[in-house]
Amino acid sequence: MEKSLIKTFVSLICAVILFSPAYFGNASLIDDLKKQITQKEQELKILEEKSKQYKNTVTQSQKEQKNLKNNIVDLNTQIGYLATQIEITQNQLDQTMLFIEKLKAEITKQEESLQIKKIYISSAIQTINEYDEASLLELLLKNNTFSNFLNQTEYMKSLESEIQNNVDALQLLKSRLEEKHFIQKNKEKDLEELNSDLSSKKIITNQQKNKKESLLQETKNQEKKYSSLLSEIQKKRDGIQKEIYELEEKLKYTIDPSKIPAPRRGLFNWPANGTISQKWGSTSETGFINDSYKFHNGVDIAALIGTPIYAPADGKVIAIGDNGQYAYGKWIAIDHQNGLITLYGHLSLQLVSLGAPIKNGQKIGYMGSTGFSTGSHLHFTVYAENTFQTTNRWFGLLPLGGSINPFNYLPN
Structure with missing residues (x-):
């Protein structure tokens, strides 16, 4: 044994x-x-x-x-x-x-x-x-x-x-x-x-x-040519911004309060990390007084180029465009199917395509300074869905709508 x-x-x-x-x-x-x-x-x-x-x-x-x-x-x-x-x-x-x-x-x-x-x-x-x-x-x-x-x-x-x-x-x-x-x-x-x-x-x-x-x-490294080029571009930018302002002032009156969510902080997550450089509202109150427009239709979040942009809630890409050096530059619009559409402007790169379903927190692009922009930032607009539209312009597809204060829905 x-x-x-x-x-x-x-x-x-x-x-x-x-x-x-x-x-x-x-x-x-x-x-x-x-x-x-x-x-x-x-x-x-x-x-x-x-x-x-x-x-x-x-x-x-x-x-x-x-x-x-x-x-x-x-x-x-x-x-x-x-x-x-x-x-x-x-x-x-x-x-x-x-x-x-x-x-x-x-x-x-x-x-x-x-x-x-x-x-x-x-x-x-x-x-x-x-x-x-x-x-x-x-x-x-x-x-x-x-x-x-x-x-x-x-x-x-x-x-x-x-x-x-x-x-x-x-x-x-x-x-x-x-x-x-x-x-x-x-x-x-x-x-x-x-x-x-x-x-x-x-x-x-x-x-x-x-x-x-x-x-x-374009400038042949000459300040004079650069100044002339910049002046020409700025005149066109000013004209476009005034047109956007005038059209959206009319669209604001078509917002149907019964078709949008009541203000609730946290309905949307923040779409990017950064510093708030301009809020929604009259430019006399936002602190960015200029000759191009009198009303700022979104909130600007400033950070360095290449900062990731995330969807603040589930939705679907309803429109996407590139305005070059004008308006919103590279932009994306997402329909959240709750009466609200969100716009993301001045992107350096778009990661989504038209019609794509979007999940909350999904990376949709990167921050940049495309379009009418003085530095790298995200322009984030909230539109009432019933007012949103896009129209073709010589500089690309332009998004328009009746805007709502994003802080009605963003976290504290």
């Missing part, structure tokens, strides 16, 4: 030894991946500090007088900032890939631990079965002394307790394994999002480079 027990556990030890090389090999791989992740985290801190410096420079350059020289400096700074953002996104992407690789190694390690536990439990059960199959008289006769018999009996009790402990550990390992599989799926989603973000930022960077080259070609 004792020889049989020894034989069983020799088999168990051999099985564990067979699994050990791969097990410890995985441990070494995990340690190496942890070191690489730590290195990437340190690199990210340096890049984020570099990004902060660019943010300060971009903010300052946008306050400077708008002449050709300052405009080129501003574009160069934006390009530098975006290049840093690309590096940051690439770093985050690398970190996520390393994290997934580490997770896979940890999963393999835990699967091997599970297998070892299973072998141990199986061998221990086999030993107990052999013990149980022997009669009490057989056990007494096989042991030289009564003391040996008692020791063997106590050992079997200890082994049964050890089996229970290992079964509990097995359940815990399975639970942790399921958790790691769940984390892996989420990280793979993050990886997909980072890849998309990286591609978008590269597109925006190229747009800024092309804008700079186009500006230099």
Whole structure:
């Protein structure tokens, strides 16, 4: 009987030894991946500090007088900032890939631990079965002394307790394994999002480079030509804004209060992070007094170019357009099917298409300074659905409607 027990556990030890090389090999791989992740985290801190410096420079350059020289400096700074953002996104992407690789190694390690536990439990059960199959008289006769018999009996009790402990550990390992599989799926989603973000930022960077080259070609790097070009564009912008103001003043009177939600803060989430640079209402009250328009039909949220824009609620893309250097530049309109339509203007990049269903919190584009804009920001308008319309103009499709104060529906 004792020889049989020894034989069983020799088999168990051999099985564990067979699994050990791969097990410890995985441990070494995990340690190496942890070191690489730590290195990437340190690199990210340096890049984020570099990004902060660019943010300060971009903010300052946008306050400077708008002449050709300052405009080129501003574009160069934006390009530098975006290049840093690309590096940051690439770093985050690398970190996520390393994290997934580490997770896979940890999963393999835990699967091997599970297998070892299973072998141990199986061998221990086999030993107990052999013990149980022997009669009490057989056990007494096989042991030289009564003391040996008692020791063997106590050992079997200890082994049964050890089996229970290992079964509990097995359940815990399975639970942790399921958790790691769940984390892996989420990280793979993050990886997909980072890849998309990286591609978008590269597109925006190229747009800024092309804008700079186009500006230099049109002006031949001469301040006088730039001033003349800017004056011509501004006259057209002023005319367009006055037309929008006049048309929307009439549309405001067609708003049907029974067809829109009652004011409720939090009906919409904030569509972007940033600073409120202008509120909805008369320009005499919003603080942005100008000759182009007397009423500001939305809220402006200022932040750096490339800042993500998110849908504040579920809906459907009802219209999308590009006004070039005029009006709203690149814009998106979403029908929330609750009597309200929201507009997102001055985007650097649109990520959605006409007719696309939209989920609350979905990224729909990136902040920019397209259209009639003095700096990177999001122009966010809330229209009554029954007043919304689009009309073709020489500069592109123009959205119009009776606007409502966005703060009626945005969070406090």
